[in-house]
Amino acid sequence: xxxxxxxxxxxxxxxxxxxxxxxxxxxxxxxxxxxxxxxxxxxxxxxxxxxxxxxxxxxxxxxxxxxxxxxxxxxxxxxxxxxxxxxxxxxxxxxxxxxxxxxxxxxxxxxxxxxxxxxxxxxxxxxxxxxxxxxxxxxxxxxxxxxxxxxxxxxxxxxxxxxxxxxxxxxxxxxxxxxxxxxxxxxxxxxxxxxxxxxxxxxxxxxxxxxxxxxxxxxxxxxxxxxxxxxxxxxxxxxxxxxxxxxxxxxxxxxxxxxxxxxx
Numbered sequence: 001x002x003x004x005x006x007x008x009x010x011x012x013x014x015x016x017x018x019x020x021x022x023x024x025x026x027x028x029x030x031x032x033x034x035x036x037x038x039x040x041x042x043x044x045x046x047x048x049x050x051x052x053x054x055x056x057x058x059x060x061x062x063x064x065x066x067x068x069x070x071x072x073x074x075x076x077x078x079x080x081x082x083x084x085x086x087x088x089x090x091x092x093x094x095x096x097x098x099x100x101x102x103x104x105x106x107x108x109x110x111x112x113x114x115x116x117x118x119x120x121x122x123x124x125x126x127x128x129x130x131x132x133x134x135x136x137x138x139x140x141x142x143x144x145x146x147x148x149x150x151x152x153x154x155x156x157x158x159x160x161x162x163x164x165x166x167x168x169x170x171x172x173x174x175x176x177x178x179x180x181x182x183x184x185x186x187x188x189x190x191x192x193x194x195x196x197x198x199x200x201x202x203x204x205x206x207x208x209x210x211x212x213x214x215x216x217x218x219x220x221x222x223x224x225x226x227x228x229x230x231x232x233x234x235x236x237x238x239x240x241x242x243x244x245x246x247x248x249x250x251x252x253x254x255x256x257x258x259x260x261x262x263x264x
Contacts, residue, residue, distance in 0.1 A: 002194060006030040008063055010053060010095060011072030013039045016110065016167055016186060021046070023187035024070070027194075034062045034073065053091035056098070063098035068106040070190055071095050078137045078254070080263045088140035089147075096151050104157065108193040109148050111161045113179060113205060113215070114138035117251025121178070121244050126216035127163065127203035134251030135260055145203065152201035159200070160193040160223070163215075165207035171231040174241050175252045178212045182229035185209075192225035199223070214250050 005028050011017045012033035025031045025043035033039040033048045041048060051062040053073050063069060073095070074088040092109070099107050116125045117134025133139045148159035165181035181189075189206040196202070204220035207213060211232040220227075249255035 002027045004029055005067035006032065006065055007068045007070060007194070008032045008034055008049075008066045009070045009072065010034045010062075011074065011110075012048075013037060014072060014076070016164070017072050019167075019183045020070075020187045020190050023191060024194075027191060032062065032066065053094055054086055056094045059091075059094040060098040060101060063095065063102045063104065066099075066102055066104055068108070068194060069095060069099050069104055070108045070110075070194070072110045074110075075137065075140075078135050078259055078263055081136050081139075084136055084140040088137075089143045092144040093147055096147055096157070100151060100155050100157055106194060106199075107148065107151070107157055107159045108190060109144055109159065109161045111145055111163045111203070112138060112141045113163050113165050113207070114251055114254060115142050115145065115163060116215075117255050118249050119214075120247045121214060121250050122246035123214065123250075124216055125214060125250070127161075127205070127219055134249060134255040136263060138251075138254075149201055156200065159202075160196065161203040162189050162193055162206040163203060165205065165215075171234045171238060174238060174244070177231045177235055177238065178210055178214050178250075180208050180210055180229075180231040181206055182208045182227075185227040185229050188227065189220070189225050192220070192223050196223040 007028045013035040030045045039048050049062045051058045115131045118132035119125045131142045145161050151157040152159045166176045166179040167181045171180040185208045205215040208229040209227040
């Protein structure tokens with residue numbers, strides 16, 4: 001039962017971390033808020049812990065005694081690959097290894113829809129399809145999913161990857177009509193991943209129930225994720241811009257050369 005457990009939330013000071021904290025704090029006995037800078041507790045059961053996830057010793061201290069981990073920490077956009085390797089890949093490895101040593105029961109990983117960003121907008125994509133990352137950032141998230149699969153198969157660590165959509169209070173651009181993830185649905189996705197019974201490894205798209213969605217939501221349904229918001233409710237307020245061709249990449253501008261070249 002989550003109510004009797006201690007969970008670690010890495011990246012607790014980030015946009016998504018700040019958004020999901022109230023819901024998570026209501027469902028667990030203790031929520032350890034891990035970030036590179038101090039995060040002020042605002043809800044019952046929260047405790048701050050300052051850690052740079054690149055430091056394996058400190059990361060192990062942050063995870064000690066936990067029943068579960070929600071790993072949101074990392075760089076959230078395109079960056080030089082050396083930085084992405086250090087923070088998103090090595091950092092994720094350090095958290096996974098700390099979780100293994102601590103005997104953690106469940107590891108929830110914040111992946112990204114960008115891991116399949118080169119599929120065309122005409123395709124319906126699910127987590128069983130091959131990855132087609134649209135950026136160096138997306139490659140780092142593919143690596144995180146791979147590490148999770150390894151730890152699930154080799155060390156029996158229960159690992160669930162949430163491929164986060166476009167997290168915003170409301171959709172802001174035409175692409176978001178397909179990719180939007182509302183704060184309410186984001187919290188529901190994380191809680192579903194924390195609660196799902198009998199899972200060794202799974203992945204699903206964390207996205208709202210958008211009429212124009214590109215991703216198969218069935219795997220999330222099987223894990224108990226039932227999104228309720230729909231970007232279509234905001235369609236009238238969004239400038240349609242240039243209509244997308246069927247073979248345009250789902251990653252949009254992130255799939256362009258210009259998005260990555262400045263970081264090479």
